[in-house]
Amino acid sequence: MNTTDVRAYLLGLQDRIVTALQTEDGKPFSSDTWTREPAGKLEGDGSTRLLEDGNLLERGGCSFSHVKGRVLPPSATRHRPELAGAPFEAMGVSLVFHPRNPYVPTVHMNVRMLAAFPDGRDSVTWFGGGMDLTPYYGFEEDAVHFHRTCRDALAPFGDDKYPRFKQWCDEYFYLKHREEPRGIGGVFYDDFAELGFDGGFAMTRALGDALLGAYLPIVQRRRVMSYGERERDFQAVRRGRYVEFNLVYDRGTLFGLQSGGRTESILMSMPPVVKWRYDWHPEAGSPEARLTTDFLRARDWLSDEQAA
Numbered sequence: 001m002n003t004t005d006v007r008a009y010l011l012g013l014q015d016r017i018v019t020a021l022q023t024e025d026g027k028p029f030s031s032d033t034w035t036r037e038p039a040g041k042l043e044g045d046g047s048t049r050l051l052e053d054g055n056l057l058e059r060g061g062c063s064f065s066h067v068k069g070r071v072l073p074p075s076a077t078r079h080r081p082e083l084a085g086a087p088f089e090a091m092g093v094s095l096v097f098h099p100r101n102p103y104v105p106t107v108h109m110n111v112r113m114l115a116a117f118p119d120g121r122d123s124v125t126w127f128g129g130g131m132d133l134t135p136y137y138g139f140e141e142d143a144v145h146f147h148r149t150c151r152d153a154l155a156p157f158g159d160d161k162y163p164r165f166k167q168w169c170d171e172y173f174y175l176k177h178r179e180e181p182r183g184i185g186g187v188f189y190d191d192f193a194e195l196g197f198d199g200g201f202a203m204t205r206a207l208g209d210a211l212l213g214a215y216l217p218i219v220q221r222r223r224v225m226s227y228g229e230r231e232r233d234f235q236a237v238r239r240g241r242y243v244e245f246n247l248v249y250d251r252g253t254l255f256g257l258q259s260g261g262r263t264e265s266i267l268m269s270m271p272p273v274v275k276w277r278y279d280w281h282p283e284a285g286s287p288e289a290r291l292t293t294d295f296l297r298a299r300d301w302l303s304d305e306q307a308a
Contacts, residue, residue, distance in 0.1 A: 003089065006113050006201060007066055010093045011047075013111070013208045014064045017095060018049045020212050024219060025056040034262060042069045048265045052272065056223060058100040061268035066091035072116055073258035080191065086118040092129070093208065094252060096269040097215075102235035103225040105135035105142065105183070106242065107215045108269070110252055111208040113201070127200040128190040130165065131211055132173055133218075134183030134242060136235045137287055138295035142218045143184045147301040150187045153210035157195065157203045165189045170298045175245055181296050182245050186214075190251070234288045236275040243274055 018029050029049040036043050044067030051060045068089045092112025099106065111129035118124070133146045147166070154161040169188035174181050187207070192200055246253050246269055256266035282288035 003091070003113070003115070007091055009205055010064055010091060010111070014047070014049065014062055014093050017211060018062050020216065021051070021057065021060060021097065024216065025051060025054040027051060027054040029062070036067070042067045042260050044068055046262070046265065048268060050268060056099055056104070056219065058098050059272040060095070060097040062093065062095040063265050063268060064093050065265065073255055083116045083118055083124060086116040088114060088116045090114045094269070098239070098271045099219070099223070101223050101225065102136045102227050102231040103222040104219055105133050106271070108132050108134070109208070109211050111204050113204070124193070125197055126191050126193040127204045128192060129204055129207060130169055130186060130188035131207065131214060132169055132183055132186035132188065135295065136238050136291065137231070138184070138291050139222070142221070143295070143301045145217060146184070146186060146214050149210050149214035150207070151302060153206045154187065154203065156206065157199065161203070162187065173245065175241060175249070177248070178241070180241070180292070181298065182241060184295050184301070185298070233275070234282070236273050237277060237280065239271040239274045240276045243270060246270065
């Protein structure tokens with residue numbers, strides 16, 4: 001296990017993504033670096049890169065963190081009870097981009113490594129992450145492009161990875177209390193160790209490297225579309241679903257808060273303008289209603305390609 005290589009890759013990935021999005025937006029990201037001395041629950045360092053009130057992004061953040069802790073939090077040991085109480089090391093890059101234009105979807109990506117060091121036993125290392133897309137107005141070609149890019153990134157690591165991780169994503173990014181998906185999915189995996197350290201790291205690199213190719217073509221197609229108050233209002237309502245998921249279900253958010261992580265960096269993913277309405281539903285047959293009927297359900301977006 002060489003965590004130095006993982007750290008170097010993640011810092012480079014953060015730089016590449018931020019540079020590309022700065023070019024698209026025309027406004028620079030701010031940089032907030034931090035260090036936590038070895039006291040209390042955690043020690044480590046990180047960098048939060050943030051853009052607010054930009055030309056493309058109303059809010060966008062891309063964070064790197066590398067922490068070591070005395071005890072794994074409950075969110076990390078729920079599926080691995082034998083590691084409860086073990087010291088750990090974790091590092092990753094996490095991003096969420098919330099565009100201003102409602103026709104440009106929100107994107108989320110996270111790639112991470114976690115190692116636990118149980119007393120008297122060998123260390124245990126696993127990888128996790130994925131990317132998913134949350135549109136406010138759905139376009140079939142965008143969904144197909146995003147899923148195709150995910151599939152192609154994972155293809156060298158086995159034909160089973162994309163369908164398996166797509167299903168995992170559909171099941172994970174699901175608001176049970178509303179019985180609806182957060183978006184059109186993508187891929188998600190966690191506690192992944194079956195390819196060993198080198199294989200898991202290679203697969204995680206492939207997925208991280210695919211983010212810009214998956215997202216930027218969609219941005220460039222949709223950012224030129226005109227919109228008004230109706231579209232912005234619907235975007236704010238749908239963003240409320242995003243907040244609900246992150247605060248109620250998201251394991252990364254829970255891990256960060258339970259382990260004593262840096263609150264501002266953890267909650268960087270929250271959209272800047274959000275609305276909630278009591279029992280509100282879009283007008284039947286409207287473009288807003290089509291998001292729910294046509295897009296917010298589990299679909300095989302690549303079925304036509306696979307049949308061809």
